[in-house]
Amino acid sequence: MSSLATAPAAALQGLLRARELGIVLALAALVAYTAAGNPRFLSGQSIRDILLNTAILAVMAAGQAVVVITRNIDLSVGSVLAVSAFGVATLMSANPSLPIVVALLAGLAVGAACGLLNGVLVRYGRVPALVVTLGTLYIYRGVTYSWAGGQQVNADELPPHFLRFANDSILGVPWLVLIAVVVIGGVSLMMRNYRLGREMYAMGSSPQAAELAGIRVARNTIGAFLLSGALAGLAGVLFAARFGTVDAAAGTGYELNVVAAVVVGGVAVFGGSGTVWGAGLGALLLTVIGSALAVLDINQFWQQAIVGALIVLAIGADRLVAVRIAGSLRKRDSHV
Amino acid sequence: MTALLEVVDVTRSFGAVAAVQGVSFPLLAGEAHALVGENGAGKSTIVKMLAGVHRPDTGTLRVRGADVEFTGPADAKAAGIAVIYQEPMLFPDLSVAENIAMGNQPLTRLRQIDRRARHANAERLFGRLGVHLDPDRPARGLSIADQQIVEIAKALSSDARILVMDEPTAALTAVEVDRLFAVVRSLRDEGAAIMFISHRFEEVTALCQRVTILRDGRHVCTEEVAGLSVDDMIRRMVGRDLSALFPKQDVTPGDVVLEVDGLGRAGVFADVSFQVRAGEIVALAGLVGAGRSEVMQAVFGVDRYDTGAVRLFGRPLPPRSPRAAMTAGMALVPEDRRQQGLVMDLSIERNVTLPRARKLSRLGLLWGGRERREAGTWTRRLQTKLGRLSDSVGTLSGGNQQKVVLAKWLATSPKLLIVDEPTRGIDVGTKAEVHRLMSSLAADGLAIVMVSSELPEVLGMADRVVVLREGRVTAQLTRAEATEESVMYAAMGRPVTAP
Numbered sequence: 001m002s003s004l005a006t007a008p009a010a011a012l013q014g015l016l017r018a019r020e021l022g023i024v025l026a027l028a029a030l031v032a033y034t035a036a037g038n039p040r041f042l043s044g045q046s047i048r049d050i051l052l053n054t055a056i057l058a059v060m061a062a063g064q065a066v067v068v069i070t071r072n073i074d075l076s077v078g079s080v081l082a083v084s085a086f087g088v089a090t091l092m093s094a095n096p097s098l099p100i101v102v103a104l105l106a107g108l109a110v111g112a113a114c115g116l117l118n119g120v121l122v123r124y125g126r127v128p129a130l131v132v133t134l135g136t137l138y139i140y141r142g143v144t145y146s147w148a149g150g151q152q153v154n155a156d157e158l159p160p161h162f163l164r165f166a167n168d169s170i171l172g173v174p175w176l177v178l179i180a181v182v183v184i185g186g187v188s189l190m191m192r193n194y195r196l197g198r199e200m201y202a203m204g205s206s207p208q209a210a211e212l213a214g215i216r217v218a219r220n221t222i223g224a225f226l227l228s229g230a231l232a233g234l235a236g237v238l239f240a241a242r243f244g245t246v247d248a249a250a251g252t253g254y255e256l257n258v259v260a261a262v263v264v265g266g267v268a269v270f271g272g273s274g275t276v277w278g279a280g281l282g283a284l285l286l287t288v289i290g291s292a293l294a295v296l297d298i299n300q301f302w303q304q305a306i307v308g309a310l311i312v313l314a315i316g317a318d319r320l321v322a323v324r325i326a327g328s329l330r331k332r333d334s335h336v
Numbered sequence: 337m338t339a340l341l342e343v344v345d346v347t348r349s350f351g352a353v354a355a356v357q358g359v360s361f362p363l364l365a366g367e368a369h370a371l372v373g374e375n376g377a378g379k380s381t382i383v384k385m386l387a388g389v390h391r392p393d394t395g396t397l398r399v400r401g402a403d404v405e406f407t408g409p410a411d412a413k414a415a416g417i418a419v420i421y422q423e424p425m426l427f428p429d430l431s432v433a434e435n436i437a438m439g440n441q442p443l444t445r446l447r448q449i450d451r452r453a454r455h456a457n458a459e460r461l462f463g464r465l466g467v468h469l470d471p472d473r474p475a476r477g478l479s480i481a482d483q484q485i486v487e488i489a490k491a492l493s494s495d496a497r498i499l500v501m502d503e504p505t506a507a508l509t510a511v512e513v514d515r516l517f518a519v520v521r522s523l524r525d526e527g528a529a530i531m532f533i534s535h536r537f538e539e540v541t542a543l544c545q546r547v548t549i550l551r552d553g554r555h556v557c558t559e560e561v562a563g564l565s566v567d568d569m570i571r572r573m574v575g576r577d578l579s580a581l582f583p584k585q586d587v588t589p590g591d592v593v594l595e596v597d598g599l600g601r602a603g604v605f606a607d608v609s610f611q612v613r614a615g616e617i618v619a620l621a622g623l624v625g626a627g628r629s630e631v632m633q634a635v636f637g638v639d640r641y642d643t644g645a646v647r648l649f650g651r652p653l654p655p656r657s658p659r660a661a662m663t664a665g666m667a668l669v670p671e672d673r674r675q676q677g678l679v680m681d682l683s684i685e686r687n688v689t690l691p692r693a694r695k696l697s698r699l700g701l702l703w704g705g706r707e708r709r710e711a712g713t714w715t716r717r718l719q720t721k722l723g724r725l726s727d728s729v730g731t732l733s734g735g736n737q738q739k740v741v742l743a744k745w746l747a748t749s750p751k752l753l754i755v756d757e758p759t760r761g762i763d764v765g766t767k768a769e770v771h772r773l774m775s776s777l778a779a780d781g782l783a784i785v786m787v788s789s790e791l792p793e794v795l796g797m798a799d800r801v802v803v804l805r806e807g808r809v810t811a812q813l814t815r816a817e818a819t820e821e822s823v824m825y826a827a828m829g830r831p832v833t834a835p
């Protein structure tokens with residue numbers, strides 16, 4: 001093979017990577033502009049807040065990205081966060097001596113159970129994920145409301161070591177951020193370099209071909225939802241530790257932010273392409289936009305409009321790139 | 337020789353359609369075994385049972401003497417059966433190399449995917465097949481022929497002892513077919529068993545030792561190929577005598593309909609010029625990748641071109657506008673019919689009448705009666721095997737789907753018809769019918785451009801043959817000049833050596 005043959009492929013990969021690059025550039029521009037207007041934006045405390053807020057969103061986005069890559073969607077993550085956050089807060093207030101690890105594991109387990117139910121319903125109920133998870137969005141939320149019965153867990157009921165966890169750092173990196181980075185890194189690695197991840201891309205790219213290739217579609221679909229649920233559960237623990245006060249309305253509407261982060265981060269809505277770390281960048285971008293607008297004292301309304309415009313832009317860019325690539329590949333003779 | 341695989345009295349129905357009824361045959365180690373029959377005879381249904389996609393209603397499959405029951409494609413794979421499906425099944429977002437490796441990815445010691453090994457493996461397989469495909473490009477946008485080559489590479493990569501190939505050659509030209517056969521022969525000599533399906537009998541006689549003939553889902557016979565003539569095979573398959581090819585009748589050509597003048601597109605084709613007159617059939621010949629389909633897509637306006645012009649009846653056509661081309665009287669039957677020609681979930685009648693919905697409508701509404709009558713006429717002319725016109729197209733056999741696409745465009749009564757592989761996947765009987773139809777349309781003054789990989793079809797049907805090689809016209813041959821040697825010489829740029 002000559003270099004001629006690899007040139008279009010390289011150009012193509014460049015195009016695909018351009019998405020992540022585009023986000024980084026947008027981020028840089030946004031930060032520079034905001035900091036110019038208000039230097040406090042770059043203060044240690046401000047950056048720390050942004051990173052802590054990103055952490056929770058990014059953990060959920062990692063799971064959501066996997067689900068979307070398999071050509072599904074998980075709308076229940078906000079409610080799963082609430083079940084987990086309220087459950088773990090109740091657990092910790094009742095047993096103040098429990099170590100942090102137990103709280104994290106409990107959150108993961110609660111979320112995994114919710115995700116498992118989603119996955120089983122999608123796969124064996126033969127109902128589209130959109131419908132199933134819209135249903136469980138209300139079910140999990142309803143369960144939390146009836147469990148909480150109007151009560152909330154306050155910060156003073158929670159053990160101090162649990163609350164400190166949200167603010168403590170290790171080597172200058174807050175625990176929450178560290179957890180988010182580990183999650184994004186780990187899931188990215190799985191999707192990029194392991195058989196399971198590649199099979200998930202294949203399933204999203206062509207469900208029919210995946211069945212014929214003997215891929216264990218049922219196991220993998222359920223696995224994707226399980227992961228998304230478990231990570232939403234983990235996010236619930238981080239939420240409880242960070243905010244201290246937890247009621248049944250925790251995380252209402254988060255699912256839309258998570259899906260927005262994933263889409264803005266370059267994961268194709270119809271599955272098969274995009275990266276997990278791109279979704280993480282998407283989460284960071286959305287959070288930075290939120291803080292920047294607050295710092296610049298711009299109306300809340302504009303924040304929503306800008307996020308909306310970004311989503312449209314992201315999807316538009318996807319279509320454009322897809323059409324261009326398909327066209328250029330069809331015409332570019334693949335034979336050398 | 338031992339039987340690697342046995343099909344024993346197998347039956348499979350879809351609703352009221354009995355697709356396969358009581359078929360038995362063994363597949364021996366070290367043989368290439370052909371499976372032939374008309375469109376809808378049940379060949380692909382048998383393939384899908386061997387692949388674990390469908391389960392037999394009754395009867396059994398035996399692998400190496402042991403009864404097996406496949407619950408899915410993974411089981412069949414595990415039993416050492418590799419399958420090439422009639423319609424390529426690739427993952428458009430993944431690279432070609434990953435498509436080949438999927439389900440069988442090479443791993444490093446840390447159980448990560450070994451990209452380097454995967455790439456090398458793809459290169460090795462393409463080398464063996466003698467094709468130059470970039471393993472790193474995504475599968476999206478590959479031509480049908482290239483998709484088929486990737487499917488072949490995928491099947492070869494699994495080192496299966498039983499290789500089932502459902503019309504792997506339908507989109508390939510003689511040169512790629514020869515290379516494929518060389519590979520298959522060496523596998524066969526190493527003791528693998530190969531099941532081969534094709535509507536081209538010269539391929540069956542060239543490759544296979546034995547043949548199983550099906551008619552309407554029933555087993556007709558399993559015999560040595562050497563003892564059968566092509567006519568014998570066709571007779572048993574169709575149940576009556578049939579002339580295999582239908583040469584075009586001579587027509588005095590009329591005015592120039594299409595003029596392609598110096599058409600070029602950087603890196604794809606250059607300086608392509610030819611004319612088509614009313615009543616003429618012009619064939620575009622060349623190897624896979626020579627740019628035949630690309631030229632015609634540009635002429636029709638689906639793709640862009642950088643230089644040159646296209647004129648219809650002397651008037652220039654705007655580039656990149658299929659709509660203008662259609663209004664001016666052009667019709668294009670695309671190569672990739674499944675993706676570009678059919679809506680799988682819609683009914684057969686709706687698909688046939690789709691491009692003319694406006695003409696058939698009264699008061700802006702579609703009325704079932706006219707639609708059904710039109711669809712009925714054309715599907716009957718093309719001998720489409722179907723249950724009801726209201727069934728969805730997805731339930732038809734591969735060849736019958738092709739016929740629906742042809743019917744759809746023939747029914748638009750165009751002035752210039754471009755057909756890309758008019759008889760891909762179509763059985764002998766209907767092939768003759770399609771040829772007869774094209775010939776009579778030409779006699780009525782229609783101008784036809786045909787892209788075909790099948791040399792006998794090109795030689796039998798074309799008034800003139802335009803041969804492309806690497807995107808350039810290397811010869812324009814009249815019917816008298818066009819022979820197997822002259823076309824192949826122009827297509828390859830060197831004399832053909834006997835295989």
Ligand SMILES: Nc1ncnc2c1ncn2[C@@H]1O[C@H](COP(=O)(O)OP(=O)(O)OP(=O)(O)O)[C@@H](O)[C@H]1O
Pocket residue numbers: 350353354355373374375376377378379380381382422721722730731732733734735736761763
């Ligand atoms: N999923 C399905 N649902 C309903 N009918 C089907 C289905 N699959 C196949 N059939 C019917 O079964 C019959 C046999 O089809 P099959 O695909 O096996 O034919 P084939 O011999 O492969 O034909 P071809 O040469 O056109 O590929 C056809 O009448 C077809 O309409």
Ligand SMILES: [Mg+2]
Pocket residue numbers: 379380381422502733734735
């Ligand atoms: Mg078939």
